[in-house]
Amino acid sequence: MTAPTTAGTRPRHLLDFADWTPERLTALLDNADTMSQVLDRPVRKVPALQGLTVCTAFFENSTRTRVSFELAARRMSADVVSFAAGASSLNKGESLRDTVEVLTAYKVDAYVVRHPASGAAHLVARYSGKPVINAGDGRRAHPTQALLDAYTIRQEFGSLEGKTVAILGDIRHSRVARSNAELLPKLGARVRLCGPATLLPADLAALPGVTVTTDPREAVRGAHAVMALRLQQERMSGGYLASLAEYADHYQVNARLLREAEPGAIVLHPGPMNRDLEISSDVADGEQSRILRQVENGQAVRMSVLYHLLVGRE
């Protein structure tokens, strides 16, 4: 496992993984185990965040992620206020800073931010002075998704140490790929990023523990986990892809490609899926799939992150 590079200061935010040591990350995942037990009870509610208010500020639509965070917060008895940009004063030309300062004056205790611009979550952290969880900003980061991926792999194999994770698809535009490439090596895993050359940025290869290839068989060979990314179909018109059929032909995660992986390898997808485009339907629903388990683990991981940032003690 990578040695911790920073001292023990507790991070106040989860914007990306820059400030997070392997020890803190492991503590987050361990705490998610506890939350997972709460979720298995008949009464899935604890008073941990009673009297605190969590604001989900979504400047980009994602019902799935928003609902996941809202449920996580409510199951710890927080009040939740949902702020969607479409319905907001932003329409009247208000700046992000003014919006955040107003919400903070309402005594919001933490923010969950989704925004189309890379770096927006950092701005919310600066303007609010409150704990911020980045729920996806532009192409940059989606750390709770990477954490739930890590948690799911750890759940399967006991540890990330020495495991190989292949991630296939539109790496260039994917905050999920980027966050996993930052996180998984910190926990001891190797990451192989794979996609068509036009969708494969060179800079990620510079990260420790990360390799990059355009060859899907090479990427998947001996991997313990194989993750297909959602292909945004608008990439076609952006000139990145010649045809979807050709893409599926080369890069689809299907039974044939999966034969290259380690026996017992698991299949991941951040959802929502384009079935039979980036992933074949039989594999998505097959016994190696942990796609619904990922979603389930998202609850435990998000509860753990909220707890850690809002009330966790050393």
Add this chain to the structure above:
Amino acid sequence: MTAPTTAGTRPRHLLDFADWTPERLTALLDNADTMSQVLDRPVRKVPALQGLTVCTAFFENSTRTRVSFELAARRMSADVVSFAAGASSLNKGESLRDTVEVLTAYKVDAYVVRHPASGAAHLVARYSGKPVINAGDGRRAHPTQALLDAYTIRQEFGSLEGKTVAILGDIRHSRVARSNAELLPKLGARVRLCGPATLLPADLAALPGVTVTTDPREAVRGAHAVMALRLQQERMSGGYLASLAEYADHYQVNARLLREAEPGAIVLHPGPMNRDLEISSDVADGEQSRILRQVENGQAVRMSVLYHLLVGRE
């Protein structure tokens, strides 16, 4: 009263009334009496569903019905997550099945489903494995509306046994009419369905206890309850109706038509009303009207159904 046709297995869902025996239906209505007492208290809250999560999944807009279910769930201390299709991943082409599996992985404990397609609630029940309440699917069923109608009639007359209920309007496209035609005879009432020939499907006449007529005076004669259905004004362009004025002239529930009914007959409408189209304003607001009582009873009935499906014991 119709004899029970199935044995005592407790239905897991309220999709329509096929699986529901008269005994179970009566138990539902009896339990609604208890809920009604809760609603009359100064503090209208009970801990019955504490720690459980109810998802209202509305793939068709209906603020009124959604709010009714959300309040019912919250008054029993459930957490509620609202999922509206317009704001959802369905926009990204995700299938109903994938959406429901994701919500279920978030540990949703029950679904309230409104959908434009007949049969969608059945699919949600199959995909989720959780209790599902159909809050209106296409033209097929809207069982809680029929239950609150039955409850309102029973509240007035003590029993449905031997009562006659006339339902006037666009029977063809009405899930309310269809659900009432299934439910009320199970509880001992006779149902007369009435509308213009183009809006009167023949198949409903085959149900036990149901008759069909195009003559509103014949339908209403001696009835104990007279229900006007909302006329969707788009029926005009569909070629079903020659003119709204002509429709109102023949089928409007007004003081003149009401004179044919039993003295003491009550007037019902599922709302929202087109005043002075399918119902005259004076009758809607008159002393025979139980239209707001229906709305009020909707709370008690929906609390009863949620309780019955989620925690009710034999």
Add this chain to the structure above:
Amino acid sequence: MTAPTTAGTRPRHLLDFADWTPERLTALLDNADTMSQVLDRPVRKVPALQGLTVCTAFFENSTRTRVSFELAARRMSADVVSFAAGASSLNKGESLRDTVEVLTAYKVDAYVVRHPASGAAHLVARYSGKPVINAGDGRRAHPTQALLDAYTIRQEFGSLEGKTVAILGDIRHSRVARSNAELLPKLGARVRLCGPATLLPADLAALPGVTVTTDPREAVRGAHAVMALRLQQERMSGGYLASLAEYADHYQVNARLLREAEPGAIVLHPGPMNRDLEISSDVADGEQSRILRQVENGQAVRMSVLYHLLVGRE
């Protein structure tokens, strides 16, 4: 201080200030002090409204105001149901009266109403028979905004008695200006309304304690509080203003204009701001600004109003 003109009947609503004596208004502000202490606790929640349901019925979009009321209600443990007109049956042509009667039949205990038509909140009060808080109706009134302004000034100077408040901008279309012109003199302050002649209605000058001027220096001279109103940019096309630059040149609240005010004067704005149009950015963020304090005080004031109308005892 103005002598009380009506006897001690407790107002059931907060529609405007017509029924509110100075004593009652002072009691509201005193109670807001208590609520402010609740908001300073680590656990910002009290059980005052447990089991009661507050409906925010917004027929005009305002995320900011809606969120403020929802948080205020939830922090007193009320259930909140949000009703937005865009998503409602009003789209189906339902009348305001029918909508309100339905919500009331769901056992809503109080309404917070925002509506584009002046007088709509009065109608909701009449139709529902429940306590109604006007959260802005047309050009007429926005009483909780005026109360939080009064509270902020009182917090600064100990009392409103003998203070001068200058309000600059589009007085004609501003419910904020109108509500302040009604409220502040009741609490002993003088109000000076100021704007271009086209945006300055003559009738407000008839209110006791209110003067009107087109000269911003005259308005601000010796004032203890200077409030800039948001300029709706559509006023340009309405023919009320020749140019925004010219407007800013004359009426912008900036450091130069502020030199005319009393030393220690504070700056207010109801938000959201058009920075560097009606207010300069340096003043908005400067040490005389109480703009974020206003927002913060809005929580305490709205909690106080809800408490007063729903459970307050003499």
